[in-house]
Amino acid sequence: MKLTGAQILWETLVREGVEVVFGYPGGANLPIYDAMLDYPVRHVLTRHEQGAAHMADGYARASGRVGVAMATSGPGATNLVTGIATAMMDSSPVVFITGQVASRFIGFDAFQETDVTGITLPITKHNYLVTRTEEIGPTLREAFYIARTGRPGPVLVDIAKDAQQNAIEWEYNGGPIKMRGYRPDLRPGTRQIQQALEMIAAAKRPLILAGQGVLLSNAMSELREFAERANIPVAMTLLGIGCFPATHPLNLGMMGMHGEAWVNHAIQEADLLLAFGMRFDDRVTGNVNTYARNARKIHIDIDPAEINKNIKVDLGLVGDLRDTLRQILEHLEPQEHTDWLAHITEMKGDSAVRDVQNLPPDGHLYAAHVIHDLWRTTGGNVLVTTDVGQHQMWSAQYFKQDHPHMWITSGGLGTMGFGLPSAIGAKIARPDQEVWTIVGDGGFQMTQAELSTAAQENVKVNVAIINNGFLGMVRQWQEFFYERRYAATPMRSPDFVKIAEAHGLTGLRVTTREEVIPAIQRAGRTEGTVVIDFRVEQEDSVYPMVPTGADLHNMIRRPVPNRIVETAQDEI
Amino acid sequence: MNHTIVALVEDKPGVLNRVASLFRRRAFNIESLTVGHTEQPGVSRMTIVVDSDDVSIERLIAYLYKLVNVIQVEDLTHVPRVTRDLAMIKVSATPENRTHIMQTVDVFRARIVDVTNTSFIIEITGDEEKIEGFVEVLRPLGIIEMVRTGVVAMARGGAPLYVNGNGNGNGVHAAHYAS
Numbered sequence: 051m052k053l054t055g056a057q058i059l060w061e062t063l064v065r066e067g068v069e070v071v072f073g074y075p076g077g078a079n080l081p082i083y084d085a086m087l088d089y090p091v092r093h094v095l096t097r098h099e100q101g102a103a104h105m106a107d108g109y110a111r112a113s114g115r116v117g118v119a120m121a122t123s124g125p126g127a128t129n130l131v132t133g134i135a136t137a138m139m140d141s142s143p144v145v146f147i148t149g150q151v152a153s154r155f156i157g158f159d160a161f162q163e164t165d166v167t168g169i170t171l172p173i174t175k176h177n178y179l180v181t182r183t184e185e186i187g188p189t190l191r192e193a194f195y196i197a198r199t200g201r202p203g204p205v206l207v208d209i210a211k212d213a214q215q216n217a218i219e220w221e222y223n224g225g226p227i228k229m230r231g232y233r234p235d236l237r238p239g240t241r242q243i244q245q246a247l248e249m250i251a252a253a254k255r256p257l258i259l260a261g262q263g264v265l266l267s268n269a270m271s272e273l274r275e276f277a278e279r280a281n282i283p284v285a286m287t288l289l290g291i292g293c294f295p296a297t298h299p300l301n302l303g304m305m306g307m308h309g310e311a312w313v314n315h316a317i318q319e320a321d322l323l324l325a326f327g328m329r330f331d332d333r334v335t336g337n338v339n340t341y342a343r344n345a346r347k348i349h350i351d352i353d354p355a356e357i358n359k360n361i362k363v364d365l366g367l368v369g370d371l372r373d374t375l376r377q378i379l380e381h382l383e384p385q386e387h388t389d390w391l392a393h394i395t396e397m398k399g400d401s402a403v404r405d406v407q408n409l410p411p412d413g414h415l416y417a418a419h420v421i422h423d424l425w426r427t428t429g430g431n432v433l434v435t436t437d438v439g440q441h442q443m444w445s446a447q448y449f450k451q452d453h454p455h456m457w458i459t460s461g462g463l464g465t466m467g468f469g470l471p472s473a474i475g476a477k478i479a480r481p482d483q484e485v486w487t488i489v490g491d492g493g494f495q496m497t498q499a500e501l502s503t504a505a506q507e508n509v510k511v512n513v514a515i516i517n518n519g520f521l522g523m524v525r526q527w528q529e530f531f532y533e534r535r536y537a538a539t540p541m542r543s544p545d546f547v548k549i550a551e552a553h554g555l556t557g558l559r560v561t562t563r564e565e566v567i568p569a570i571q572r573a574g575r576t577e578g579t580v581v582i583d584f585r586v587e588q589e590d591s592v593y594p595m596v597p598t599g600a601d602l603h604n605m606i607r608r609p610v611p612n613r614i615v616e617t618a619q620d621e622i
Numbered sequence: 623m624n625h626t627i628v629a630l631v632e633d634k635p636g637v638l639n640r641v642a643s644l645f646r647r648r649a650f651n652i653e654s655l656t657v658g659h660t661e662q663p664g665v666s667r668m669t670i671v672v673d674s675d676d677v678s679i680e681r682l683i684a685y686l687y688k689l690v691n692v693i694q695v696e697d698l699t700h701v702p703r704v705t706r707d708l709a710m711i712k713v714s715a716t717p718e719n720r721t722h723i724m725q726t727v728d729v730f731r732a733r734i735v736d737v738t739n740t741s742f743i744i745e746i747t748g749d750e751e752k753i754e755g756f757v758e759v760l761r762p763l764g765i766i767e768m769v770r771t772g773v774v775a776m777a778r779g780g781a782p783l784y785v786n787g788n789g790n791g792n793g794v795h796a797a798h799y800a801s
């Protein structure tokens with residue numbers, strides 16, 4: 051069969067199971083776009099390449115499949131960069147395909163030439179520059195393989211325009227992929243498993259730290275079985291949310307900088323930490339020198355480079371989490387940790403009585419109200435994506451995710467502008483799932499143009515803007531650490547209701563607690579995307595907070611006279 | 623302290639850049655880096671000398687393994703090994719010091735590979751210490767120019783690379799891996 055490089059690209063993508071790509075055309079990828087029309091692939095035209103990158107990322111996280119985003123050379127490719135780095139930090143499997151100037155122009159500062167493989171070298175799991183048509187098929191197969199295996203991550207393939215245009219005799223080669231330097235299939239040995247079992251059996255105050263690795267390896271039921279059999283409480287990272295049911299009695303909640311006080315205290319008091327697919331981010335540990343000093347530590351991770359990177363551990367098990375937990379479960383004996391669990395419950399109690407939901411109304415609308423009511427009204431059966439900032443932390447605290455792969459947020463890079471496009475990608479991956487994005491007034495405006503994409507593509511995602519008139523999280527730091535000198539954080543926004551309407555979508559405004567639930571219900575009933583502008587308390591802060599570099603147990607707690615309190619713990 | 627790392631990498635475009643970029647990004651300082659072909663087609667061998675402690679080196683090796691083109695990495699610092707560096711040194715040669723230079727060259731088992739009325743190029747091979755010693759002796763005589771290849775290293779004995787290192791060729795430090 052004689053095919054052009056562009057056709058070979060689509061032949062390969064279709065065989066990889068690609069049904070949707072997110073992208074933006076230009077001179078250097080026009081041949082790819084032209085050939086696309088002949089293949090059964092849905093293309094989503096975004097309003098900015100960053101949007102395409104986040105949509106492909108959201109698609110990947112919601113579906114567990116590889117997302118695909120495309121852009122032209124030069125400015126198209128550089129617009130992807132934030133999205134690529136976001137996917138890299140959070141181990142999201144996305145294949146990025148960029149057009150490059152024709153091979154004879156490479157290196158001559160040609161029109162719209164940028165060194166895309168150079169720029170993306172440190173923010174991809176791997177990348178390729180393809181200058182020959184023959185390489186397109188095999189390279190793309192490798193790219194998908196690398197993106198989804200081992201520790202997943204973004205892979206970029208930059209394809210010269212002449213390689214897209216030239217035609218060659220081509221047959222699909224579906225044979226095994228051989229890469230000498232790439233071994234995604236490591237597993238721990240029986241000796242290590244035995245050691246882990248002994249450490250678990252000896253522990254009096256064990257604690258599981260569950261991270262995104264649980265979701266990436268689909269180890270949810272193994273984790274549950276493990277926790278229940280050994281009666282070990284589970285704390286989650288921001289990206290681990292949903293890997294263990296929030297309403298499970300052994301769930302403690304989120305750990306770290308804005309984790310619940312009792313969780314961080316439990317970590318500091320534990321005698322054994324079981325870190326499952328999490329990487330001890332500095333927002334998780336606080337000061338590493340005082341982190342969990344009393345605990346022995348077992349770390350299970352598929353990436354050898356994570357073992358002993360941030361926290362020195364007593365036992366590192368390198369391998370897929372699900373396989374490894376299964377090996378441990380074969381021999382794990384039932385245990386009770388009654389005193390330890392009772393102790394943690396006691397620590398919780400002090401926070402629970404001061405929960406925002408238990409306070410009489412004071413006429414103010416707090417972000418916590420909105421998110422709590424969204425959770426309640428929808429029965430929690432909603433896929434939530436967030437942007438970055440205070441609203442993100444309140445969403446983590448107040449939206450009790452019981453189900454896996456229903457919580458999508460930018461953790462490692464903390465990319466403002468992630469919320470809306472990732473929600474669109476998630477909705478396209480799971481059209482039957484109700485999807486909300488919870489965003490700040492600042493971050494929403496970074497990618498708000500993607501409302502237009504949602505409208506054109508008929509994608510319904512509901513947008514809850516937690517509008518506090520500030521770049522709230524930064525304002526909070528200014529309040530705590532810069533004497534309330536609010537440099538460049540007050541932000542005036544456009545009329546978000548009119549913005550929605552300008553896109554042919556529905557806009558609602560909510561200013562009181564009474565209006566929250568009706569607005570959420572109306573959004574659920576309305577066809578098409580609904581944008582709700584929730585005008586919340588302007589100078590509210592997220593508590594507790596471990597200041598950067600402080601000891602995990604030294605949290606800033608909400609000052610006593612204030613009305614809303616630091617805990618998300620709620621009567622279920 | 624200086625560590626001598628040997629990495630076998632796929633001979634693919636950009637692989638040197640990937641390795642060098644990793645050192646920069648992870649804030650490791652390269653003292654010397656050499657790269658060349660090996661007995662296996664398609665495989666290049668890098669010898670990298672890096673100033674770092676043992677704990678960080680373990681981390682560095684794990685990072686290197688994250689590069690898709692890296693096949694094997696070993697730390698030869700704590701095993702018996704042969705290391706070699708080659709230097710070419712151009713010195714000014716006057717009628718008065720010519721004999722003295724030639725004697726020094728003999729003592730160090732170096733070689734004169736280019737001669738003019740006013741200069742010599744001297745070639746010397748050896749471990750770093752020997753070369754540095756030689757350079758110190760030549761310095762007062764007037765070094766015009768010097769170039770060094772950087773260190774290459776090989777473990778002593780008949781075994782192949784992985785048997786001599788800390789790892790097992792599987793991307794994991796032995797301590798965390800199946801035995």
Ligand SMILES: Cc1cc2nc3c(=O)[nH]c(=O)nc-3n(C[C@H](O)[C@H](O)[C@H](O)COP(=O)(O)OP(=O)(O)OC[C@H]3O[C@@H](n4cnc5c(N)ncnc54)[C@H](O)[C@@H]3O)c2cc1C
Nearest residue numbers: 261262263267287288306307308327329352371461462464
């Ligand atoms: C404003 C803001 C505040 C934040 N505050 C907090 C906070 O309070 N608490 C908090 O937890 N985070 C917080 N974060 C997020 C934080 O920065 C990190 O992104 C997060 O802690 C990382 O979680 P993780 O380690 O579970 O996930 P990742 O970073 O995705 O790491 C996943 C780990 O799992 C491993 N893995 C992948 N696949 C497998 C597999 N198949 N088997 C085994 N292992 C596997 C990977 O190698 C990796 O080590 C905050 C972020 C922002 C933007």
Ligand SMILES: Cc1ncc(C[n+]2csc(CCOP(=O)(O)OP(=O)(O)O)c2C)c(N)n1
Nearest residue numbers: 439440441464466490491492493521522523
């Ligand atoms: C692209 C980008 N720029 C800057 C920041 C730094 N930053 C972190 S949170 C934040 C404030 C976000 O404000 P807003 O979107 O209104 O959300 P809020 O914190 O008020 O909920 C900023 C500016 C960032 N994370 N990402």
